[in-house]
Amino acid sequence: MTDPLRIAMIAACPFPWPRGTPIRIHRIAEAVARRGHEVHVVTYHLGQDLADPPFVVHRIRDISFYRRTSPGPTVRKLCLLDPMLARLLGRLHHEIGFDLVHAHHYEGLLVASHALRGTPIVYDAHTLLTSELPTYRLGLPRAGVRAVASWLDRYVPRRADRIIAVSETIRHALTTVGASAPERVHVIPNGVEWERFPVEQGITAGGPTVIFAGNLAPYQGVDLMLEAFAQVHARLPQARLMIVTDSPFTPFEALARRLGVRAAVDLNRATFPEQPAILAAAAVAVNPRVRCDGIPQKLLNYMAAGLPVATFESSAGPLRHEVTGLRVPDGNTAAMADALERLLTDRALARTLGDAARDQARREFSWDQVAARVEDVYQKAIAEAR
Numbered sequence: 136m137t138d139p140l141r142i143a144m145i146a147a148c149p150f151p152w153p154r155g156t157p158i159r160i161h162r163i164a165e166a167v168a169r170r171g172h173e174v175h176v177v178t179y180h181l182g183q184d185l186a187d188p189p190f191v192v193h194r195i196r197d198i199s200f201y202r203r204t205s206p207g208p209t210v211r212k213l214c215l216l217d218p219m220l221a222r223l224l225g226r227l228h229h230e231i232g233f234d235l236v237h238a239h240h241y242e243g244l245l246v247a248s249h250a251l252r253g254t255p256i257v258y259d260a261h262t263l264l265t266s267e268l269p270t271y272r273l274g275l276p277r278a279g280v281r282a283v284a285s286w287l288d289r290y291v292p293r294r295a296d297r298i299i300a301v302s303e304t305i306r307h308a309l310t311t312v313g314a315s316a317p318e319r320v321h322v323i324p325n326g327v328e329w330e331r332f333p334v335e336q337g338i339t340a341g342g343p344t345v346i347f348a349g350n351l352a353p354y355q356g357v358d359l360m361l362e363a364f365a366q367v368h369a370r371l372p373q374a375r376l377m378i379v380t381d382s383p384f385t386p387f388e389a390l391a392r393r394l395g396v397r398a399a400v401d402l403n404r405a406t407f408p409e410q411p412a413i414l415a416a417a418a419v420a421v422n423p424r425v426r427c428d429g430i431p432q433k434l435l436n437y438m439a440a441g442l443p444v445a446t447f448e449s450s451a452g453p454l455r456h457e458v459t460g461l462r463v464p465d466g467n468t469a470a471m472a473d474a475l476e477r478l479l480t481d482r483a484l485a486r487t488l489g490d491a492a493r494d495q496a497r498r499e500f501s502w503d504q505v506a507a508r509v510e511d512v513y514q515k516a517i518a519e520a521r
Contacts, residue, residue, distance in 0.1 A: 153407035166506030258295035366472035
């Protein structure tokens with residue numbers, strides 16, 4: 136363990152919140168604090184309650200007319216919430232004197248670099264805007280959005296002293312476009328609290344339930360999931376699809392009805408602590424995201440739960456085909472349907488894949504391991520600033 140540091144962790148998002156970015160911030164803050172450091176999470180006014188966290192949470196003042204918790208940029212976030220976050224960070228730095236800022240995602244990095252001068256900044260790159268930004272409905276020409284995203288990917292990371300990338304894909308992309316020198320980018324994937332999940336999992340459940348847990352943003356591939364499930368349901372009429380989310384299903388109601396599966400889709404607004412028990416009641420997990428530069432947090436949760444997973448290739452992360460899950464070509468809903476049907480009907484295969492996935496999650500993706508590696512990056516950034 137190194138000497139204790141005073142760390143500001145920037146969360147330009149609802150915090151805590153049961154989706155990928157807030158979960159990564161939460162667990163890193165928790166694990167780093169338990170290594171003896173003084174961690175201050177600086178975040179929006181939105182978030183769930185925390186029971187005795189080992190870190191301090193500082194929020195901007197409440198904005199009564201802004202209650203959006205879904206991912207993606209908005210004018211109010213960029214022009215109101217983020218400037219408020221920068222002012223809060225500046226004031227806290229004056230009072231506390233942070234040794235380092237750990238800024239998550241692009242907005243966190245922009246906030247940190249505008250608020251502080253001379254304090255080392257570690258940028259946590261969860262994704263590439265080149266792949267994510269065009270998926271949002273921004274009301275702008277798609278070509279223009281791609282151009283802006285490409286520019287941001289190239290130039291904004293240069294504001295950081297060190298970069299943490301959640302995957303080798305992100306590291307390669309940032310170094311290729313000249314956003315950073317290769318030796319300044321460190322790959323540290325997400326972790327997962329595998330011990331939170333029951334040992335006996337949903338492959339012993341009575342009914343054939345396919346589960347998806349996550350937000351319903353456009354990049355998640357919910358339309359592809361529904362199309363694949365419709366094919367499964369036609370062959371296995373007793374099959375059901377459970378969607379665990381806090382997002383409205385309204386954008387997909389018409390599609391589900393047109394496909395004839397709306398009555399077989401169950402919506403569950405469970406909190407994050409409730410999710411392990413819900414995952415345990417499912418038979419198979421599905422990851423329908425077509426492109427993901429990092430590793431989807433839901434995928435690690437599925438693995439920790441010992442669930443057999445069917446996933447599209449580009450978002451499969453550490454899953455090995457026929458070893459810890461089934462990978463199918465991106466966007467091929469027929470292949471996804473075949474994989475889901477196979478896992479629902481071949482219980483021996485499902486158990487073998489699920490057990491192997493849980494073992495991999497336990498061995499390779501603990502948050503304690505993540506925190507130790509993050510701490511090493513902190514030390515490198517601080518040493519260079521002296």
